[in-house]
Amino acid sequence: MSTDQGRERQTIRCLVAKVGLDGHDRGAHVIARAFRDAGFEVIYSGLHKSPDEIVQAAVQEDVDVLGISILSGAHNTLVPKIMSGLEEYGAASDTLVIVGGIVPEEDRSELKELGVAEIFGPGATMEETIEYVREHTEHR
Amino acid sequence: MSLVADLLDGDHRALARVITRIENRAPGYRDMVSELHSHTGGANVIGITGSPGAGKSTLVDKLTAAYRDAGQTVGVLAIDPSSPFTGGSVLGDRIRMQSTATDMDVFVRSMSARGRLGGLSTATADAVKALDAFGKDTIIIETVGAGQNEIDIVKTADTVAVLVPPGSGDDVQMLKAGIFEIGDLFVVNKADLSGADRTVTELREMIRTRSDYTTGDDQPPGRIEPAIEDQTNGWEPSVVETVAKTGEGVDALIDELDEHLAHLDRSGKREQRTHRRFTEEIATHVREDLRRLSTTEIERRGGLDELASAVQARDTDPYSAVDELLEPIRTCVESKTNQH
Incomplete structure (x- = not known):
């Protein structure tokens, strides 16, 4: 049975997270739907979450991917808090953290040093993002 | 330390991982659940x-x-x-x-x-x-x-x-x-x-x-x-x-x-309910495992296509085909029954 074989392949679980005061969630909704249509299990955090809430959800849901959507420019404050929280629960090394939104070029290297795997800015396509996630969660 | 030991030790991450294994039916998940029981x-x-x-x-x-x-x-x-x-x-x-x-x-x-x-x-x-x-x-x-x-x-x-x-x-x-x-x-x-x-x-x-x-x-x-x-x-x-x-x-x-x-x-209903729940749980596992065993046996014999063709050609019939397929399991069960 084809469904039996499908079951063998592990389902990719991801948390799409909105953090901080930024209330713009269209991008997060679009990516959540795109991930769902790609066959992922998507947990959406809802708006205005604190870094601690995001960490709690990522740890408990044991997601393969944490997608943080930030359009407010507060990434330099919020992302480090999330990363250190993941570290605290031993989840940093095996959670693929990606950031989507507006991140100026000069901030990117710092985020990547913190452990953010990739940053998807304006112009990134859904296909590209999904492909990236598929490729980088394979060996988890 | 094993994942189960970490879970019992109160590690949130371990609990999350164990549930993932359970959801994925990842190798070894049954042993984990057995240990937890x-x-x-x-x-x-x-x-x-x-x-x-x-x-x-x-x-x-x-x-x-x-x-x-x-x-x-x-x-x-x-x-x-x-x-x-x-x-x-x-x-x-x-x-x-x-x-x-x-x-x-x-x-x-x-x-x-x-x-x-x-x-x-x-x-x-x-x-x-x-x-x-x-x-x-x-x-x-x-x-x-x-x-x-x-x-x-x-x-x-x-x-x-x-x-x-x-x-x-x-x-x-x-x-x-x-x-x-x-x-x-x-x-x-x-x-x-x-x-x-x-x-x-x-x-x-x-x-x-x-x-x-x-x-x-x-x-x-x-x-x-x-x-x-x-x-x-x-x-x-x-x-x-x-x-x-x-x-x-x-x-x-x-x-x-x-x-x-x-x-x-x-x-005393809680005891009764729990008892009934475990009875059902065991029965479910037995059905699932038997299904898996029979699927393996069917695959070993190259799937059902050949048998279906044989049935279609009137060389055999569905009941006889099943009898033949399940022969190994039946032999095993009957030999055990006869020992008693």
């Missing part, structure tokens, strides 16, 4: 079910907060059976669980059906064991009450609360389709909406007469066993009104849940 039995398991939009997540959120205030640790399994064609899903129950956000003594896990049918209730039962062994005092299973699959899931619980939204008589009628029988108590949520009173009345009426309706109008009463054996055991389900959004009625609901759990203990 002796550490279980300490938790009260509450099932919350009801139609989509009845307010389950919001109510579970408020219940969780109340249990936390009472000093209990809580585990929540939010089950979303919707599975679109892609196999993907958006699990949104977590959004509504805000009262206890960042409290790590509340462990919320979203699970989806992933296209498997019967398997979800097994995965749920195993995930409950993980939370139980971790030491959660109360475990809440939240699921849409939509069909047999969901009923099986919610049977994992000691106490089942069925949520009914007010207003539509149709909703109450719909409950007859199997969900009504499993309710130990009923909750009319959104009780501030108009029509709530009528829904409460209708529910009470149904509970009073519920041994009748299963017999149907055209059958003499009493010929069919009452739908709820509890009725003969001194438990009549109550109807509680809540407004989950504001928390109104939540304390009364908790009292009622506690009362039912106490009733289970007093009457």
Whole structure:
């Protein structure tokens, strides 16, 4: 049975997270739907979450991917808090953290040093993002 | 240290990982669940079910907060059976669980059906064991009450609360389709909406007469066993009104849940229910494993295509084909039987 074989392949679980005061969630909704249509299990955090809430959800849901959507420019404050929280629960090394939104070029290297795997800015396509996630969660 | 040892040691990450293994049926998950089993039995398991939009997540959120205030640790399994064609899903129950956000003594896990049918209730039962062994005092299973699959899931619980939204008589009628029988108590949520009173009345009426309706109008009463054996055991389900959004009625609901759990203990029903649950669990595993064994045997013989062609060509028939396929299993069983 084809469904039996499908079951063998592990389902990719991801948390799409909105953090901080930024209330713009269209991008997060679009990516959540795109991930769902790609066959992922998507947990959406809802708006205005604190870094601690995001960490709690990522740890408990044991997601393969944490997608943080930030359009407010507060990434330099919020992302480090999330990363250190993941570290605290031993989840940093095996959670693929990606950031989507507006991140100026000069901030990117710092985020990547913190452990953010990739940053998807304006112009990134859904296909590209999904492909990236598929490729980088394979060996988890 | 092993994952199970870490879990028993209170490591949140380990608990999350064990549940993932259980969900994925990853290699070794059975050994893990076996190891966990002796550490279980300490938790009260509450099932919350009801139609989509009845307010389950919001109510579970408020219940969780109340249990936390009472000093209990809580585990929540939010089950979303919707599975679109892609196999993907958006699990949104977590959004509504805000009262206890960042409290790590509340462990919320979203699970989806992933296209498997019967398997979800097994995965749920195993995930409950993980939370139980971790030491959660109360475990809440939240699921849409939509069909047999969901009923099986919610049977994992000691106490089942069925949520009914007010207003539509149709909703109450719909409950007859199997969900009504499993309710130990009923909750009319959104009780501030108009029509709530009528829904409460209708529910009470149904509970009073519920041994009748299963017999149907055209059958003499009493010929069919009452739908709820509890009725003969001194438990009549109550109807509680809540407004989950504001928390109104939540304390009364908790009292009622506690009362039912106490009733289970007093009457010895909890032992009976647990016993029956394990009986069913073993039976399910036996069926599943036999199915897997026979699938392996079929594959070893190169699938069913050749046999089907043989049947089609009238060289053999379906029964003979099955006899031949299951020969190894039958021989084994019969030789054991003959030894006794």
